[in-house]
Amino acid sequence: MATEVLPGARHRRGVARWFVLVGAILVAVAILMPFFIMLLNAFKSPLDYSLNGPLSLPHEIYTKGLTTFWNRVDFPQKLLNSIWISGAVAVLGTLLSLLNAYAIGVGRVKGRLLVVSLFLLATMLPQEALIYPLFTMAQQVGLSNSPWSVIIIFTVIQSAFGTYLLASVLGTFPKALLEAAALDGASRWDVLWKVVFPVVRPTLSVLMIFFFIWTWNEFFIPLVMLTTNDTQTIPVALASLQGDRLMDAPTTNAGALVSLLPAVLFFLIFQRTLTRGVTAGAVK
Template sequence: MATATLTARPVPATANKSRHHRGTARWVVLALAALVALAMLVPFLIMLLNAFKSPADYSQNGPLSLPHEFYTEGVTNFWTRVNFPQKLVNSIWISGAVAIAGTLLSLFNAYAIGVGRVKGRLWIVTLFLLATMLPQEALIYPLFTMASDVGLSNSPWSVIIIFTVIQSAFGTYLLSSVLGTFPKALLEAAALDGASRWQVLWKVVFPVVRPTLSVLMIFFFIWTWNEFFIPLVMLTTNDTQTIPVALASLQGDRMMDAPTTNAGALVSLVPAVVFFLLFQRTLTRGVTAGSVK
């Protein structure tokens, strides 16, 4: 009866060293990432400390000390002083409308440029890219004048239209690059089946780029939510202003209530965090959708 002996093949020493080196590098990268995350959290921790600190405690002990009492009047003062519920509704309405309209406009533009193959496609995409680089300070005077001429002065619609065009410039540039490489076989098959251009857009192109559109919509909402300069100029009355403008109204020329300002920043941050947590999975799927065929 024959017996078979199994001999273990020795592992080269270089393989062990390479594996150990990769493990060490991984831990170094994780440690650096943790340090960066902590550094980014420091301003939020300082804001949280000062949001529940009385003005006397803040002036005596500074912004880095722990509060001696749980002071909640800063949150109450901000809530009633700026009429926060109205500002919240204005911000949600403007940001949501810009996110939806900007994404649709980006899709239509990119479909015409990327799939329609219009002449001068490269120059048009370059023009949209240059449009995203224009500073808002250079645009605000003609925009304010045009809004006044058409009767949209102090109207949320003026801000919605402006940011829809601005955000869609970036969205068009991004989607045009994606749709420029769209498989022609799918388009030809849809054309042979008698599909119109509108049907090709919604039944062939839209399902493929839907993850990218979800990411664009989330980014457009957050970017518009954080905008300050154009809403400050275009929205002149208290009942039409947004949350960033309301935060700026807490600061005067000669005096600033730091605890109330920090409490207002904390309260204003909560809706954005809730929005991010609700759409975190959508954002993750949209970012990683293009990595797997």
């Protein structure tokens, strides 16, 4: 029998929804405000910035900051470096996470809880505690000032989180599917790619997107490991605009705007994939 909703309760729900909507709008404005200020100052001349401050509208469209940043840091080269490093880490980190989690969650290795705890601990270690041994090892194996040193480091770091996440998912994988595959004569490799992979593919897509964006934004390790201009990434290039005592704010804002566009474009392209992965990534 259907229950009748009282008018007062319906009114209270409507008012609560309006409060939630207003709160969401305020949070969105607070998040977007720094980007709006960056956009204002990216097209403002240094004189206009110094006289009127960062919150004023530009008196004229000033584009020299964009061209100065583009030429000073060799932005196309930095863009290629960031895409190559972030893309390689996204693919390799996701693959390594899948293999590790398959061994832990489905293979049921001994000491599974301890291994997963170690992966969780690895995600908590600060980069400052790791940088000296990593830099020394990179020099010893001949990967000093090589993008491969950053790719290997972040593949391991990102896969620690990916392994922790996927191991908990694969730990609840339906045993009936695994037993049916074993009765059909499938090897462990066949089970991985023909049974497990199709089920967790949405989750892997989410991991790949996160790994790409996280690696794209990394600064400290690329700053230490990549020492020449032709190997550095976009965040390191942005930091090079700031001197000891003086900072060209319009050029820095213009550079931040140009550097942000590839990441935003990547997110918009894969937004539907991210949404599907979040909603359909659970093992049924």
